[in-house]
Amino acid sequence: MVGARVVACCSLSIMAFMAAAVNAGSVPAVYVFGDSLADVGNNNHLLTPIMADFSHNGIDYPGRKATGRFSNGKNSADFLADKLGLATSPPYLALSSSSNANYVNGVNFASGGAGVSNATNKNKCITLDKQIDYYCGVYASLARSLGQADAATHLAKSIFTITIGSNDIIHYAKANPAATPSQQQRYVDALILTLSGQLQSLYNLGARKVLFLGTGPVGCTPSLREMSSTKVCNVVANAMAVQYNKAAEGVLSGMAVQHPDLHYALFDTSAALLRYIDQPAEYGFVEAKAACCGLGDMRAKIACTPLSSYCANRSAHVFWDFYHPTEATTQKLTDTVFDGSAPFIFPINMKVAAKCQLILQI
Ligand SMILES: *[C@@H]1O[C@H](CO)[C@@H](O)[C@H](O)[C@H]1NC(C)=O
Numbered sequence: 611m612v613g614a615r616v617v618a619c620c621s622l623s624i625m626a627f628m629a630a631a632v633n634a635g636s637v638p639a640v641y642v643f644g645d646s647l648a649d650v651g652n653n654n655h656l657l658t659p660i661m662a663d664f665s666h667n668g669i670d671y672p673g674r675k676a677t678g679r680f681s682n683g684k685n686s687a688d689f690l691a692d693k694l695g696l697a698t699s700p701p702y703l704a705l706s707s708s709s710n711a712n713y714v715n716g717v718n719f720a721s722g723g724a725g726v727s728n729a730t731n732k733n734k735c736i737t738l739d740k741q742i743d744y745y746c747g748v749y750a751s752l753a754r755s756l757g758q759a760d761a762a763t764h765l766a767k768s769i770f771t772i773t774i775g776s777n778d779i780i781h782y783a784k785a786n787p788a789a790t791p792s793q794q795q796r797y798v799d800a801l802i803l804t805l806s807g808q809l810q811s812l813y814n815l816g817a818r819k820v821l822f823l824g825t826g827p828v829g830c831t832p833s834l835r836e837m838s839s840t841k842v843c844n845v846v847a848n849a850m851a852v853q854y855n856k857a858a859e860g861v862l863s864g865m866a867v868q869h870p871d872l873h874y875a876l877f878d879t880s881a882a883l884l885r886y887i888d889q890p891a892e893y894g895f896v897e898a899k900a901a902c903c904g905l906g907d908m909r910a911k912i913a914c915t916p917l918s919s920y921c922a923n924r925s926a927h928v929f930w931d932f933y934h935p936t937e938a939t940t941q942k943l944t945d946t947v948f949d950g951s952a953p954f955i956f957p958i959n960m961k962v963a964a965k966c967q968l969i970l971q972i
């Protein structure tokens with residue numbers, strides 16, 4: 611035991627003090643957990659139908675390269691790293707296969723298809739539980755290479771981002787189109803109970819600065835919209851996204867009371883993204899319903915593949931393919947994650963969370 615660690619940070623009352631301490635709290639690394647919104651190539655290493663390492667994905671990525679990102683360009687993991695002045699954390703399955711893997715500069719465990727529940731896309735992705743298992747190994751490796759105390763300090767200064775829940779809700783809404791509000795609530799409650807254990811595991815393994823990216827209005831993804839005869843958003847899925855984000859906030863605020871050294875920012879992706887969908891022109895978009903890349907009605911019947919057609923101006927579309935936002939959408943959302951305020955990002959934004967100062971008391 612080196613000494614009691616006291617973290618003076620992030621309570622709104624001391625924000626002015628923190629603003630003066632920019633460098634003291636700088637973020638050394640980002641550890642990324644989640645689904646296809648944050649996958650930067652893990653699924654390339656799996657035998658799974660949930661893949662994106664082919665065109666037209668990556669058409670706007672540097673070098674027009676398909677990397678395994680489910681996007682025309684960069685995704686949220688890239689933009690968050692950019693904002694923090696860091697390189698994008700590499701995919702765990704690429705790193706771990708090298709003989710001298712270095713985990714100090716961050717790791718990305720996110721996997722397309724993953725959900726809170728192990729049952730969501732079972733055997734087709736790295737489930738969140740499995741991502742946490744992998745991270746447990748990374749934690750042990752860091753403790754060996756840096757020493758226990760330095761590893762704990764390094765991780766406490768790092769940002770842990772979690773983007774999870776969309777796949778669980780999409781699966782449930784598709785399988786249970788006639789679910790009553792109380793059935794929906796019961797499913798969300800079960801997800802939240804699991805999520806709460808997962809977040810506690812990350813805390814137990816050193817996570818102290820958590821950015822939780824809630825689920826978007828998944829009922830408005832082109833895939834779910836296309837299923838309706840009038841092409842409207844799926845209300846069951848959207849209602850569940852709202853319930854889920856609200857309950858996730860409850861879990862995190864409860865954890866922060868229990869663990870005063872935990873600091874979190876929650877992004878209500880649903881509220882933030884609905885603005886673009888409801889008033890596209892206000893936010894620089896022309897098309898907020900149809901996918902840019904794909905085949906069939908609204909380019910939403912069939913996934914984006916090399917055989918699909920795609921739109922000329924990706925920046926004018928909210929959605930890239932039948933489930934995923936364009937790079938332009940993700941970039942705008944990340945701006946709000948970093949610089950925005952409630953009701954979109956709270957109780958603090960990422961810029962403030964990044965500057966949190968860690969005080970070590972011996
Ligand atoms: C999910 O799978 C992990 C292994 O990846 C296992 O440790 C965990 O107990 C499972 N959770 C449930 C609820 O079945």
Ligand SMILES: *[C@@H]1O[C@H](CO)[C@@H](O)[C@H](O)[C@H]1NC(C)=O
Nearest residue numbers: 894895896923924925926927
């Ligand atoms: C593409 O769309 C964006 C956003 O709507 C717009 O600002 C831009 O002018 C468009 N580019 C072209 C070449 O039409």
